[in-house]
Every structure is written in C-alpha cells, then in structure tokens.
Amino acid sequence: MDRREALRRTAWIMGGVISAPAMAGLLKGCAPKPSIDWKPSFLSNDQGILVTQVAEIIIPKTDTPGAKEIGVPGFIDQMLKEVYSKEDQDKYLTSLKAFDEEAKKEHGDPFIELDAEKQTTFVNKIHSAVVADTTENAPAYRDFLMKTKELTLLGFFTSKVGASEVLQYVAVPGSYKGCIPVSEAGNGKTWAT
Known part of the structure; x- marks a missing residue:
C-alpha cells in the first residue's frame, strides 16, 4: 500500500477528520529536500x-x-x-x-x-x-x-x-x-x- 492510499484510508476511518491542508502538508512533508x-x-x-x-x-x-x-x-x-x-x-x-x-x-x-x-x-x-x-x-x-x-x-x-x-585551448600557440x-x-x- 502506498502512502496516499494509507492516508486516504485513515481519513475514511476517522470520518474525514483530516482537513485538506493537513493532508497536503503530510504529502508534501514526505518529499526529499534538495541538497x-x-x-x-x-x-x-x-x-x-x-x-x-x-x-x-x-x-x-x-x-x-x-x-x-x-x-x-x-x-x-x-x-x-x-x-x-x-x-x-x-x-x-x-x-x-x-x-x-x-x-x-x-x-x-x-x-x-x-x-x-x-x-x-x-x-x-x-x-x-x-x-x-x-x-x-x-x-x-x-x-x-x-x-x-x-x-x-x-x-x-x-x-x-x-x-x-x-x-579551443592551446597553451602555447604554434x-x-x-x-x-x-x-x-x-x-x-x-x-x-
């Protein structure tokens, strides 16, 4: 099961208690930060x-x-x-x-x-x-x-x-x-x- 499916099922079990901004934050928070x-x-x-x-x-x-x-x-x-x-x-x-x-x-x-x-x-x-x-x-x-x-x-x-x-590069031109x-x-x- 992937992360989105797990969150969707959790929200369904909780009766949709997780708000859309909280869901977006959870999904975005798992993205790797560039280095x-x-x-x-x-x-x-x-x-x-x-x-x-x-x-x-x-x-x-x-x-x-x-x-x-x-x-x-x-x-x-x-x-x-x-x-x-x-x-x-x-x-x-x-x-x-x-x-x-x-x-x-x-x-x-x-x-x-x-x-x-x-x-x-x-x-x-x-x-x-x-x-x-x-x-x-x-x-x-x-x-x-x-x-x-x-x-x-x-x-x-x-x-x-x-x-x-x-x-082109020649250190000492001919x-x-x-x-x-x-x-x-x-x-x-x-x-x-």
Whole structure:
C-alpha cells in the first residue's frame, strides 16, 4: 500500500477528520529536500541550493559536464565572499530573496522545492522579462539573475572543462597559418584566451 492510499484510508476511518491542508502538508512533508555536495562559505545552505539549481539551468549537463558538476556554484560562492563589496553582497542577497519570493508567488512553493521543469520554465520566463526591461524600474530579482548568469559563465569557461572541451585551448600557440580549412582551425569553436 502506498502512502496516499494509507492516508486516504485513515481519513475514511476517522470520518474525514483530516482537513485538506493537513493532508497536503503530510504529502508534501514526505518529499526529499534538495541538497548540495559542497559547503557554502558566504551563502546559506538553502541559498547555495538555489544558486546551484539556477547555475545548472544556465549551463546544464549535455555531452560535456554542466555547471554543477564542474563546481561553478562553489566558485560563485567564493567570488561573492572574496571579491564583491559588502554593498554588492547585500544587493545580491536581497535580489536572491526577491527571486525566491517571486517563485513562491507564482507557484506557491520556494524555488528549491519546485520540480526541475517548473524551475527551468520559471528561470527562462524571469530571464526574458529581465533582459527586456532595461529601465530603472526593473524587477528586484534582476541583479540576482544577471550576476548569477555572469558568474556561471565566468566560472564555467575559465574551468579546465570549459576551456578545453567547449572552447579551443592551446597553451602555447604554434606558428601562424593564414589560409587553412575551417576543419583544421577548430571547426568554428571560439578560442579560450
């Protein structure tokens, strides 16, 4: 017997005493909470999970590793802690909170508790809105999304995998060959410099 059937039978035996919100809470409370395999030093654990999920949406795993697998979320955490000013850190955290509140408003749950499809749809929708609105009255979550995107791309393309498997990389370039076929010039990949 599965959990839903057990709850349904219990409610029937009790004469329907269990309310709908209590039932929903019981069903939702049994879902596993997402986790991360790195320890944030600047962000809280839940913020680290959120940043990890957004970074993986920005650069998902394909035939090459995604942002999460390379360790980009840890890179973002370190950049925020070590490089950003206190003012920029506070702005980022405030914007992250606004992003999560927008997810709650739209879906009824925090971003980290949404399923992967809803997360991807939400990030794409928010990203389109943020890119389209260049006014001073841009949504409060703009800073979080754009800085996370910037740091995800920076972390990914400066990693060994990003620089060598996605971009072309030659530590010490060879001689100049002015007129060669594209297939010999990296098949159209941009150089990692």
